[in-house]
Amino acid sequence: MKRLLIIEDEKELALSLESHFFNLEIETKISLNGEDGIKQYNEFKPDLVLLDINLPLKNGWEVCEYIRSKSETPIIMMTARDSELDEIHGLEIGADDYIIKPFSINVLSTKVKKILKLNSQTIYSYKNLIYTYRDEILKIGNERVSLSVREKDLLEYFIKNKNKPLSRSNILLEIWGMDNEFDERASDTLVKRLRKKLGSYEELIGTVRGVGYIFEEK
Template sequence: MKKILIIEDEKELAYSIELFLRKENFETFVIFDGDKALEKFYNLTPDLVLLDINLPNKNGWEICKEIRENSTLPIIMMTARDSEFDELYGLELGADDYVTKPINLKILLARIKRILKIDGKSNYYFEGMGFDIRTLELSIDDEKIELSPKEAQLLEYFIKNKNFILSREKLINEIWGFDYEGGDRAVDTLVKRLRKKLGKYSDRIKTLRGMGYSYEEKKI
């Protein structure tokens, strides 16, 4: 059973999410205070974190930053703000997804399932670069590099569609879903993060001006 940590100071909303997810066979834990959230996180080691931005004592940005410095587990940010800046800032800090309030629980569930889904058939190796979706691990010349779930999902999609031109709209639909309402700059931010993880193989992801991106196998 997957464990989800809900960090949300609106108690009614937190309990609604908790009850809904329990009915979907998730093990859930709720924290209302930012100061206590990190302690609970380290003690619990959940499979996914639902994280509000506006929290007492320690805000969601701070919590997201510290979690990402120590873990690659999935983080979905929750906020009443409907701002592209907030969304991009969360992605820059390492969040995997972003939902605005009022939250549609069915859409939230779909995003959780999408992020936690693991396809054991995905395994890739070419010229010193390997990728295993089962462990979300990237290997560069036999050195293991951890990826966040969104980074892994993007890399998997690039590999499965290598040498094809993938528009930002196409990537948004495949990685975030058709219900995603954010701008396509989120794609650029995620690609930037993934390229950094790829190191010397980063140039396999080609930027095609005005068209999108393409993953091309290139020998080094």
């Protein structure tokens, strides 16, 4: 999984970006100031950095220069400034791209996907189990496994939240939405169906007593 570090002092924006990229299967961390950004960069070792310019403690220029002195990690600068000189300066000190606030999340996503070389062919694999997101196809060995829409949604939800305990109510909300007429037993029924489809890999879906389920690679 690719790693993305967001260094942005506008917390609401940072959280919104985190949520968006999490849904794209990108592991994401947030820093709200320049000093912590440098610390997180060294610890998290991201594949890409989204970097605001107007940061407390250390500004974006300083953080960019620090990162570039250590590695070639791609950097996209984010700023409310619209000066061409700022853009040129960012590129001169090592930024790979530049986006001006307010920006379209889809435009930013395109930039991120391009740099991280992500596309709709994202694949999850474990031993000889392969799930292809674009085609929504599950294969175990050479056998293609047919999944219903709900089973596919549940499998993707489990993969996205791998190693995290998930409650029955959260599964219900994610798969059927808020305006549903089902009780939590519907989650149990769907999990049972998916386990059966996984065959010898049914152990990937564990039961967490008193909570719900967890998707873990053994």
